[in-house]
Amino acid sequence: MRNLLLLPLLAASPMALADDMASMNKGAVSTDAVSTDAASMDTMGMHDRDLHSYFSFDRLEYQKADAGTALAWDFEGWVGGDVNRLWLRSEGERTNGRTEEAELQALYGRAINPWWDVVAGVRQDFKPASPQTWAAFGVQGEPLSDLDTQATFYLGENSQSALRLEGEYDLPITQKLILQPRVEANLYSRNDPLRQVGAGLSNVETGLRLRYEFIPEFAPYVGVNWNKQFGRTADYVRQEGDDVEEARLVVGVKMWW
Structure with a gap:
C-alpha cells in the first residue's frame, strides 16, 4: 500500500523538474537579451575613448536652373568616438557666381543606441x-538599413522657429550602381518677408540621383532635383516674379574621406 501511495509522487517529480528547467531557461533568455544590449552600449563606450573622423560631400553638383547655372553643396562630417561627436553640417547654393543660400551648423551629438543620435548646437x-543665428536640437539615425x-528643430531670432525633415535611401541596382531618392521639407512658425519664407510648410525638395561608385569614396552621379514652395512662401516668390515650382537636371559627385 505504501508503495502505491508513492507512485503519484514519483510520476509528478519529473514533470515538476521539467517545469522548473523551462522557467530557468526563460529567465536565461531574457537575461541574455538584456546582456547583449548592455554589452553593445558598453562596447560603444569603450570605443568612444578613440578619436576618429569622417567627412563627406553627399552632394556637390552643378544644376541647370531657370536663372542659369547653379552650384549646390551638402556637406557633413564629424570628429569623436562612437558615443560623443562634434558634427559639422553645411549646405547652400550659388547661382551665376552669386551666393543665394549658405548655412553652417556645429552640433554636439550623442549616441543613445547603435542607430540613433541626439544632437544640439548652433x-x-x-x-x-x-545673417541669422539659430539654436538647433534634433535626432538623426537609420530606422532601416541604408x-x-x-529631424532638426531650430529656434531663431524674433521668436522665429523652424523644423527641417530630411531622408534619403540608397537603392543598389548593381554592386557599383546606386539609385538614391531624397526628400527635404522645411516648416516655419512665422512669416519672414525679408527671407521670403512663410508660416507653415514653406517648401519641399525632392531628388533622384543615380551614381556609379568607382571606389566607395568617390562616386559621380546624374539626376533630377525638384523644388516647390507652398503657402505664404509661394506668394513671396511670385511677387519677385519667380516660379514656385522648378525641376533641375543635376551632375555631381559624392565623396567621403
Whole structure:
C-alpha cells in the first residue's frame, strides 16, 4: 500500500523538474537579451575613448536652373568616438557666381543606441538676406538599413522657429550602381518677408540621383532635383516674379574621406 501511495509522487517529480528547467531557461533568455544590449552600449563606450573622423560631400553638383547655372553643396562630417561627436553640417547654393543660400551648423551629438543620435548646437545662416543665428536640437539615425533620416528643430531670432525633415535611401541596382531618392521639407512658425519664407510648410525638395561608385569614396552621379514652395512662401516668390515650382537636371559627385 505504501508503495502505491508513492507512485503519484514519483510520476509528478519529473514533470515538476521539467517545469522548473523551462522557467530557468526563460529567465536565461531574457537575461541574455538584456546582456547583449548592455554589452553593445558598453562596447560603444569603450570605443568612444578613440578619436576618429569622417567627412563627406553627399552632394556637390552643378544644376541647370531657370536663372542659369547653379552650384549646390551638402556637406557633413564629424570628429569623436562612437558615443560623443562634434558634427559639422553645411549646405547652400550659388547661382551665376552669386551666393543665394549658405548655412553652417556645429552640433554636439550623442549616441543613445547603435542607430540613433541626439544632437544640439548652433546654426548660422549667411544667406539669404542678413545673417541669422539659430539654436538647433534634433535626432538623426537609420530606422532601416541604408535609410538616413534627420529631424532638426531650430529656434531663431524674433521668436522665429523652424523644423527641417530630411531622408534619403540608397537603392543598389548593381554592386557599383546606386539609385538614391531624397526628400527635404522645411516648416516655419512665422512669416519672414525679408527671407521670403512663410508660416507653415514653406517648401519641399525632392531628388533622384543615380551614381556609379568607382571606389566607395568617390562616386559621380546624374539626376533630377525638384523644388516647390507652398503657402505664404509661394506668394513671396511670385511677387519677385519667380516660379514656385522648378525641376533641375543635376551632375555631381559624392565623396567621403
